[in-house]
Amino acid sequence: MTTAAVDMGSNSTRLLVIDSDGEVLTRKLTITRLAEGVDRTGHLADAALARTLDTLALYREIWEGHGASHVRIAATSAVRDAADRDRFFSGVREVASVDARVLSGDEEAATAFAGAVGALEVPRPCAVVDIGGGSTELIVGDARDTVVGSVSLQLGCVRLTERLLPDDPPTADQLEAARAEVAVQLQRADDVLAGVGSAVTDAAVLVGVAGTVTTIAALHLGLDRYDPERIHGTDVPRAAVAAWASRLSEVRAAERALFGPMQPGREDVIVGGALILARVLDRYGFEAITASEADILDGLARGLGAATW
Numbered sequence: 020m021t022t023a024a025v026d027m028g029s030n031s032t033r034l035l036v037i038d039s040d041g042e043v044l045t046r047k048l049t050i051t052r053l054a055e056g057v058d059r060t061g062h063l064a065d066a067a068l069a070r071t072l073d074t075l076a077l078y079r080e081i082w083e084g085h086g087a088s089h090v091r092i093a094a095t096s097a098v099r100d101a102a103d104r105d106r107f108f109s110g111v112r113e114v115a116s117v118d119a120r121v122l123s124g125d126e127e128a129a130t131a132f133a134g135a136v137g138a139l140e141v142p143r144p145c146a147v148v149d150i151g152g153g154s155t156e157l158i159v160g161d162a163r164d165t166v167v168g169s170v171s172l173q174l175g176c177v178r179l180t181e182r183l184l185p186d187d188p189p190t191a192d193q194l195e196a197a198r199a200e201v202a203v204q205l206q207r208a209d210d211v212l213a214g215v216g217s218a219v220t221d222a223a224v225l226v227g228v229a230g231t232v233t234t235i236a237a238l239h240l241g242l243d244r245y246d247p248e249r250i251h252g253t254d255v256p257r258a259a260v261a262a263w264a265s266r267l268s269e270v271r272a273a274e275r276a277l278f279g280p281m282q283p284g285r286e287d288v289i290v291g292g293a294l295i296l297a298r299v300l301d302r303y304g305f306e307a308i309t310a311s312e313a314d315i316l317d318g319l320a321r322g323l324g325a326a327t328w
Contacts (some may be wrong), residue, residue, distance in 0.1 A: 022089045023082035024320035025075065027111075027119065029054035029152025030177050030288065031230060032071055034078040035320045038083045044085050046100040046247075046316075047232075049074045050284025054097035054153045054177045063101045072110045074326065079115050091319050092119040095127050096153030096175060112119045124171025124299035127315060128156040133316030135311040136164050139252060148299050149314065150176035150231040150292050156274040157208050157299075159217045168217025174204045176292030177302055184291055187271050194268055197291065201298040225305040228314035231284055231292030235263050236310035237280035251312040257300040264293035 021044070023036045034047040051074050055067040075092075082090060092111060098104050098121050111119040120131065131149040143164065150157040158169040183197040210220055219225070227233075236253045237245055239260075269273055269288045275286040300308060317323075 020089055021085055021087045022091070022320055023078075023085070023087035024316055025073070025078060025090070025092040025115075026316045026319060027051075027053060027071060027092065027094040028229075029057075029095065029154070030285070031152070032074045032078070033316050034081060034106035035316045036082050036087055037320050041321065043044060045081060047078065047081065048282070049077075050282060052152070052176070052177065053094075053282065054100075054179070055095060057097050057100050058171070058178045058181050059106065061101065062103045062149055063097070063107060067205040068106060068110060072114050075111065076114045084156060085150055090117045092117055092318055093130075093315075094119055094121045095159055095315075096151060096171075096173075096178075099123075100153065124154065124156065125169060127154075128158045128171060129166050130318035131228055131315040132158040132160060132169070132318075132322060133155060133164075133323035134316065134321070135226050137321075137323065138313030138317060139226060139309065139311055141226065141309055142223040144222050145224045145226055146219050146303075147226045147228060147294070147311075148232075148308075149228045150295050151175045151229055152288070154178075155204070155295060157212070157219055159212060159219060164249070167221075168212040168215045170208045170211040172204045172208055174295060175200065176295070179291035179295065180288045186269055187287070189290060194294070197294055198298060199297055202302075205298065205302050207261060219303045224245050225300070225303065225308050226311050227296065227308040228311050230282065231289065231296055232308065232310050233312060234280060234282065234285060234289060235260060235296065238263055238278060243279040247312045253265055253310045254307040256307045257297075257305065260293070260300055261297050264290070264297040267293050 032051045036044040051071040056064045147158045153175040155174045274288040
């Protein structure tokens with residue numbers, strides 16, 4: 020059975036199609052910024068919803084071309100936070116003839132963890148950080164890859180940029196305010212994890228998923244273009260993450276867009292994402308982060324994690 024999965028995230032909409040043997044037939048990503056303005060207004064912007072649904076229509080042609088008989092469509096932070104989410108559901112149903120599901124924070128975390136660690140040979144136990152557009156998930160697993168603690172934070176590259184990094188490039192005061200907000204959110208994460216007897220520092224290694232991490236890995240590798248095969252499994256030292264977070268914050272978005280592996284549409288929010296990643300590494304003392312191209316999308320396609328259809 021050929022399966023298609025669509026992750027309708029806060030910053031990007033992605034498609035993965037796998038065959039009955041689990042082999043990847045196609046993988047696509049489009050920056051759609053569904054979360055645009057949601058943090059401020061509590062509603063989905065008309066233009067953001069329209070471009071996301073247009074992308075979904077294109078993806079439908081692709082999965083039907085591959086003969087996918089099972090389609091899973093999931094949404095996360097932007098739709099969870101939107102008061103008018105019914106517009107999203109009806110739009111997806113009209114465009115794709117498939118009902119979408121909004122994953123809870125716990126479901127999102129478990130699915131991302133399963134997708135990421137299943138595709139990597141790294142020491143166990145490991146923790147996963149998933150920096151999305153609207154939220155960031157921290158997930159801790161045990162030696163058998165069972166999730167023993169997770170937390171979903173109202174902290175993502177789009178949300179942080181819209182709230183606290185409005186200038187291009189951001190000012191020193193804005194960067195300091197953003198760092199302070201990340202610190203507050205990470206303290207909340209520690210409190211939640213401690214409540215279930217877990218901690219990020221229990222892990223032997225930290226795995227990072229989603230566009231912020233993979234883009235910084237690509238920049239660290241000096242790639243001329245985004246190359247998933249080169250990026251997957253790359254260890255990025257903490258010092259390199261800090262250096263890139265600093266460099267990206269010092270130049271305008273137009274200049275960031277010229278960096279070879281920077282995907283169009285990510286250049287204006289990468290500073291927020293890089294700042295989150297740098298603070299995570301600093302707080303928990305990991306010397307490096309391992310980038311994984313496999314993530315929640317792989318978990319969805321392969322039926323892993325807590326989300327059910």
